[in-house]
Amino acid sequence: MALNFDQALEKYEPTLGLEVHVELNTHSKMFCGCATEFGAEPNTQTCPVCLGLPGALPAVNGKAIESTILIGLALNCSIAPYSRFARKNYFYPDMPKNFQTSQYDEPICINGYLDVEIDTEEGKKTFRVEIERVHMEEDTGKSLHVGGSTGRIHGAEYSLLDYNRAGIPLVEIVTKMIPGTDKYAPQVARAYVTELRDILRSLGVSDVKMEQGSLRCDANVSLSPRGSGILGTRSETKNVNSLRSVERAIFGEIERQATRLESGERIIQETRHFLEESGLTRAGRSKEQAEDYRYFPEPDLVPVTPSAEWVEELRATLPEKPSTRRKRLQEAWAVPDKEMTSLINAELLDVVEETVNLGADPSKARSWWLGEISRLANEKDVSATSLVTASQVAEIIALISSGELTDKLARQVVEGVVNGEGTPREVIDARGLKVVSDDSALMAAIESAIAAQPDTAERVRGGNIPAAGALIGAVMKATGGQADAAKVRELLLKHLGQA
Amino acid sequence: MIHATAAQMAHALSAGEITSVTLTEQHLDRISQVDDEVHAFLHIDREGALEQAATIDAKRSAGEKLSPLAGVPLALKDVMTQKGIPTTCGSKMLEGWRPPYDSTVVTKLKSAGIVILGKTNMDEFAMGSSTENSAYGPTHNPWDLSRIPGGSGGGSAAALASFQAPLAIGTDTGGSIRQPAAVTGTVGVKPTYGGVSRYGLVAFSSSLDQAGPCARTVLDAALLHEAIAGYDPKDSTSINAPVPQVVAAAKKLDIKGLKIGVVKELSGAGYQQGVREKFEESLEELVKAGAEIVEVSCPNFDYALAAYYLIAPSECSSNLARFDSMRYGIRVGDDGNRGAEEVMNLTREVGFGREVKRRIILGTYALSSGYYDAYYGSAQKVRTLISRDFESAFTKADVLVSPTAPTTAFKIGEKSDDPLAMYLNDIATIPVNMAGIGGMSLPCGLAPEDGLPVGFQIMSPAMKDDLMYQVGGVLEAALLEKWGQPLLASSPSFGAI
Numbered sequence: 001m002a003l004n005f006d007q008a009l010e011k012y013e014p015t016l017g018l019e020v021h022v023e024l025n026t027h028s029k030m031f032c033g034c035a036t037e038f039g040a041e042p043n044t045q046t047c048p049v050c051l052g053l054p055g056a057l058p059a060v061n062g063k064a065i066e067s068t069i070l071i072g073l074a075l076n077c078s079i080a081p082y083s084r085f086a087r088k089n090y091f092y093p094d095m096p097k098n099f100q101t102s103q104y105d106e107p108i109c110i111n112g113y114l115d116v117e118i119d120t121e122e123g124k125k126t127f128r129v130e131i132e133r134v135h136m137e138e139d140t141g142k143s144l145h146v147g148g149s150t151g152r153i154h155g156a157e158y159s160l161l162d163y164n165r166a167g168i169p170l171v172e173i174v175t176k177m178i179p180g181t182d183k184y185a186p187q188v189a190r191a192y193v194t195e196l197r198d199i200l201r202s203l204g205v206s207d208v209k210m211e212q213g214s215l216r217c218d219a220n221v222s223l224s225p226r227g228s229g230i231l232g233t234r235s236e237t238k239n240v241n242s243l244r245s246v247e248r249a250i251f252g253e254i255e256r257q258a259t260r261l262e263s264g265e266r267i268i269q270e271t272r273h274f275l276e277e278s279g280l281t282r283a284g285r286s287k288e289q290a291e292d293y294r295y296f297p298e299p300d301l302v303p304v305t306p307s308a309e310w311v312e313e314l315r316a317t318l319p320e321k322p323s324t325r326r327k328r329l330q331e332a333w334a335v336p337d338k339e340m341t342s343l344i345n346a347e348l349l350d351v352v353e354e355t356v357n358l359g360a361d362p363s364k365a366r367s368w369w370l371g372e373i374s375r376l377a378n379e380k381d382v383s384a385t386s387l388v389t390a391s392q393v394a395e396i397i398a399l400i401s402s403g404e405l406t407d408k409l410a411r412q413v414v415e416g417v418v419n420g421e422g423t424p425r426e427v428i429d430a431r432g433l434k435v436v437s438d439d440s441a442l443m444a445a446i447e448s449a450i451a452a453q454p455d456t457a458e459r460v461r462g463g464n465i466p467a468a469g470a471l472i473g474a475v476m477k478a479t480g481g482q483a484d485a486a487k488v489r490e491l492l493l494k495h496l497g498q499a
Numbered sequence: 500m501i502h503a504t505a506a507q508m509a510h511a512l513s514a515g516e517i518t519s520v521t522l523t524e525q526h527l528d529r530i531s532q533v534d535d536e537v538h539a540f541l542h543i544d545r546e547g548a549l550e551q552a553a554t555i556d557a558k559r560s561a562g563e564k565l566s567p568l569a570g571v572p573l574a575l576k577d578v579m580t581q582k583g584i585p586t587t588c589g590s591k592m593l594e595g596w597r598p599p600y601d602s603t604v605v606t607k608l609k610s611a612g613i614v615i616l617g618k619t620n621m622d623e624f625a626m627g628s629s630t631e632n633s634a635y636g637p638t639h640n641p642w643d644l645s646r647i648p649g650g651s652g653g654g655s656a657a658a659l660a661s662f663q664a665p666l667a668i669g670t671d672t673g674g675s676i677r678q679p680a681a682v683t684g685t686v687g688v689k690p691t692y693g694g695v696s697r698y699g700l701v702a703f704s705s706s707l708d709q710a711g712p713c714a715r716t717v718l719d720a721a722l723l724h725e726a727i728a729g730y731d732p733k734d735s736t737s738i739n740a741p742v743p744q745v746v747a748a749a750k751k752l753d754i755k756g757l758k759i760g761v762v763k764e765l766s767g768a769g770y771q772q773g774v775r776e777k778f779e780e781s782l783e784e785l786v787k788a789g790a791e792i793v794e795v796s797c798p799n800f801d802y803a804l805a806a807y808y809l810i811a812p813s814e815c816s817s818n819l820a821r822f823d824s825m826r827y828g829i830r831v832g833d834d835g836n837r838g839a840e841e842v843m844n845l846t847r848e849v850g851f852g853r854e855v856k857r858r859i860i861l862g863t864y865a866l867s868s869g870y871y872d873a874y875y876g877s878a879q880k881v882r883t884l885i886s887r888d889f890e891s892a893f894t895k896a897d898v899l900v901s902p903t904a905p906t907t908a909f910k911i912g913e914k915s916d917d918p919l920a921m922y923l924n925d926i927a928t929i930p931v932n933m934a935g936i937g938g939m940s941l942p943c944g945l946a947p948e949d950g951l952p953v954g955f956q957i958m959s960p961a962m963k964d965d966l967m968y969q970v971g972g973v974l975e976a977a978l979l980e981k982w983g984q985p986l987l988a989s990s991p992s993f994g995a996i
Contacts, residue, residue, distance in 0.1 A: 048598075048599065048600045051826060052821045052826070053580075053598065053599070053600070053826075053827065054580065054586070054588070054593065054596075054598070054701040054702075054821070054822075054827070055579070055580045055586075055598070055602055055698070055699040055700055055701045055702070056600075056698070056699070057697060057698050057733060057734050057735070058735065059732060059733055059734075059735050060735065087817050089816075089817050089820060089866070091820065091823065091840065091843060093823070093825050093839045096821065096826065097820065097821045098820035098821050098823055099817050099820055159839070161825070292867055292868045294816075294817070294863065294866035294867060294868070294871075295866075296813060296814075296817070296866055296871070296875060299704075299705035299706035299736075299814055300702075300705050300735065300736065301735050301736075302735050302736060
């Protein structure tokens, strides 16, 4: 009998473990000078070193070490004064040397933690996720299997290899086992990866794009019968390519494992692949017989020995924690929780802050970015920040405040900027979007409106102020929306003796 | 002038007595005359060498300032990459591979104007002590063509001993420069680990491999040493410090007051009678020159060979994993139906020779989970103990000495079926690699029982390579005076072979 999530949680307690791989955004690879640009022509960013040609030797990218130490410090880790690279030996065509240069028993950062906050029925709750290690390694190349129906190696006619990715610096962040999350396990996992992503972004060490693979998460889940204290066999789910998928994968895996256990089957130690469409996982490689990677210290590289002074210098450069920053901005802008969450989920916090820093009113900046600009972005299926810049939005907001633009005109300006018609100022000039502020021109329009609707004008004169709306509308229409409605109202009421 | 020393050739070139093109042609002619018999070379780059020689000649006529060895020819061990030139490492696996890049040693040779004649034969991937493990057939010892020229760098040593080149590059993981030098009556130096860049040296055992100079005199070796040594950011293990002044040391010809330590564990039982005799006679020469001889003990050297045969195979099992037919070298069995893994297996089955496979299996086993601590882990501890033995010995002596190899050159085929007997050839050279210090072998006479050359080994502390050149220079000069001519002048390979 299949157990749903709630039923599963009644009987079992989940334990999580999360391994996150982050591609660093260094300009060159981990052990050679090759470029690391995403999406370049296959095999154009390679050299004897990252192709593993006979005789070639690695040389460590100092920037990658610096980035890794920064990550370790941001995750409250100790930085090892002596750490080494090791070779992880296994054969695979996309791995040029048939060993991966990684770190094994002497990683650079150990014993950290990350506090994550989630919403629960009892309000906000903080979980501490303990970090076991942060270590450096190199990425592999990519295999492209051609001719099969699935794009997988099985059934393919032949495979193509692209070594552009081979040797790109990777940092692996491994948590200790995370017990006690109970029914919040999926949320805690998502919150952890989210917080980690925000930290990495604030450090500027990675593009952290899950969809491009620059941040990849493997989620380990095991269940133990409630109260038994016996840790179950774990599965490791790969191919989790979005924050939402992290949550779904763990949710699904808890249901799957509970269902198996309930029907008397055992959990197999294996890797599983997350299937985006169904939210389910598919069995992959069995890990029952542990592969022997024959790790040994990399003899081609000298140990990494960062001085305490250097580590402290790096610590001093750590930016404000994303969680602290969110609290600070929320208070400063007086934003309700819900809207703050929307801003964060829409990944607009940075750009709104930038817009505010350029002089815009916080509530206006938020509403433009979350409203009109996000709407246009959704229409075009691109990110809001790719459409306009913070300074353009700040300029438009300033023009509204000074009365040069109305909200309605401003929307046209945004549209023009988005369509590539130039800067806000150029769009205003080209489209002739000036607010009509010349009183005599407005008065002429008002008199025409009164002449066209004499009865309405009479009712206003008689004290029916709301009736003025129809006349104002007519004026606005006549001026093509370029009049300031408040100004029109003021002039009209005065003309009709009601001001 | 093929029988001259490299220093003499360099002098003649700069004095305008000969051009580099002529000198190169003389060597190419010699190669055509004798190498069918010796088989020192796997590839001759006639065109490239002559072109390089002509460039140097042009620069010289234009009055450009040139490096000391500019225009002098050299033979390159086939384990170093040279752009566009076949590099096989003596293996079928790399048949037809032309590297797209120069090793740092080759870059330095080229910039010093040294003319590269071609690539020399070697035991496959530098694994062996006789050059019999080459997939392209053995090299013959110019002193006696039925004998081995040592290994793995037998090609480079034989090229020198048969006057096909005055200089050569070797690599030494457990004695592959020094043991061939010993059995061919030539000079070979393994510099301090990290003294010469390994970038472009196809790795056998990364923590032990070291490229170095091979020559017919100590001074020639020193000149070549200075041309190839120095820090290289492409090799993380290369030492960022000034190169020891080895040329000045070789010319010093004074060792008065220097303490020379004889390593107790590297003589006596297992060493051929004539080897011991020549070694002891050389000690007398050093005493005459004013040195003090002391005996030192390095008890952990007894475990060096065993530890070496865990560390080197372990590293090689990983280093040679890259030969999988995917990107370079031969590919076997790719018929469109077989998967990548099967093609890898078939290629490695065909591409690697027996000794290479033996060591890959040994190393894979030694690194396996459950065996790592007992094998690789223990071997690393032995390595530390060997380093400590050296440290302690160097508090009692400035340099240490021993015979380079326990025997003179043996017959081709004699030890092919007995790997252990073969491994014992390196018993005196391996400790130097394990500790990363410098070691030199120079000829010290012919063993009376077989008339074959004996090598004298000098070991100096890390980055004090100048000390072994200083002692070597003195011993060489003393022996030259005693014999009245260089040892090689009495070799049958001096004339036509």
